[in-house]
Amino acid sequence: FNTVIATFTSGNGIKWVQDVTVRMYPAPITASFTVPKIVPTDTLINVSASVQDPDSTSITYDWIFNGQAYSGQNQFFYFGNAGNYTISLTVTDSLGATTTVVHTVDAENVSSNSNIVIKVNSHSNGPYDTYQIRVFSSAPLDIVEAFVADQSVQPTYVNDTNGYLYNLTLNQQDYNPGSYPLKIVVFTTNGLSNYATVNFFVSQAYGKGGVPFNLASFFGGTLNMVIALLSVTGSISVAVLFWRDKKDRDTRYFNVGGAVVKAKVSPMSKFSFNHHENTTNMPSSAVPMSQLPPPPPPSNNFPPPSNSGNGNNGNNGGFF
Incomplete structure (x- = not known):
């Protein structure tokens, strides 16, 4: 749009001047x-x-x-x-x-120079990684730049109270998960240069296309997670066995180092158990869980679970 001054004349000869906005076609880009x-x-x-x-x-x-x-x-x-x-x-x-x-x-060769010292500290806050860049130089600085993942990013000047201080913030959500070298380059007004390289890590939780970590999913379901945690917290040598109650398909019994524990299957892990118990697509050599022999009795004084589904003569073991 451009503004022009136009002169108008009425039918009875009266003239007046007015600013008129005119759109140029095609409009400039x-x-x-x-x-x-x-x-x-x-x-x-x-x-x-x-x-x-x-x-x-x-x-x-x-x-x-x-x-x-x-x-x-x-x-x-x-x-x-x-x-x-x-x-x-x-x-x-x-x-x-x-x-x-x-x-x-201007492309210039950059090499290590003892007259320029670059110190970098970093910290993370969620997906944001902030780098504090402090440069000590015998000559005034001309340019401080950073390069990561084929991109040029510009640090922000803060002050020169103790060296030249710059801040640089990178958002992990702008990059694919992985590890990237972050190269910080310094040029002085008298033609000197130096660089420093640090690591920029983009996690699966924040990177493009990454999958947030879920503990239950990692172990294949809530119940499997309980089994693994019991194994780790008990002892490396503890054997964890489990079997299903014949009358209550959602009840499982665990033999953890000789102690019998009763647990209910959560909705998150039902699919995992039902999938393994589905005999429709099993190979001919596979044996359904319902036909497996019963597990050995526990090594302590607790009796094995009864067919009534009550488990441990009323001692439920604490997991439901």
Whole structure:
């Protein structure tokens, strides 16, 4: 939209001037992309274009990087050798509106330098990992950048009270589960540089497509979890046996180191037991649970469970 000054004349010759908003067709579009000013050599960067277009959502993206043509909203550019690289982006919509954006990136060799000391501390709060970067340098700093998972991320300057302090926060939800090297690069105004690399770990609980950890699911159901926990908390050598009450399919008895425990099967674990007891698709050599011989009697003074389903002569063992 543009504002113009228009002069109007009425039928009886009266004239007046008024500001009028005129929409240009096609409307101009704007485009942008962000790249670091300086990158270390041998670095791959993922660059994404952003477009604002009031008339059309059909956009074409044409890139030129290091003399090569590319297309698409997102691109990966590799800065192999030291030198200046020009990145040009031209976007065009279906109505013919177009614009071009150009950035220059300087690729420099980075090596360890004792005149620049980089110290990194980190802590996690849910999916967010915060890195405190403190740089001690004999020369003023020009640029502090970080690179992780083919992306350039910009630390935030805090102060220079005790060295140069920067903060960087990464959200695990933006990355796939896994472990990534986080490379922090420092350039000074007099051409010195240094870097530090730390680990950025993205958990299954927070990463893209990850599965939150569930203790019961890990053990294959609530009842199986109880069995495993009893085994661990008792003794490594404790043998845990269980059998089903003949009259009450939801009741299980456990022999834990000689002590008989009665337990009810929760709805979460019924499927697991019923699946194993289903004889429809069993191989011919398989024996249904109902035909298995009874377990050996416990080694202590508790009698084996009776067919009445009461278990332990009224001593229920504490799990229901």
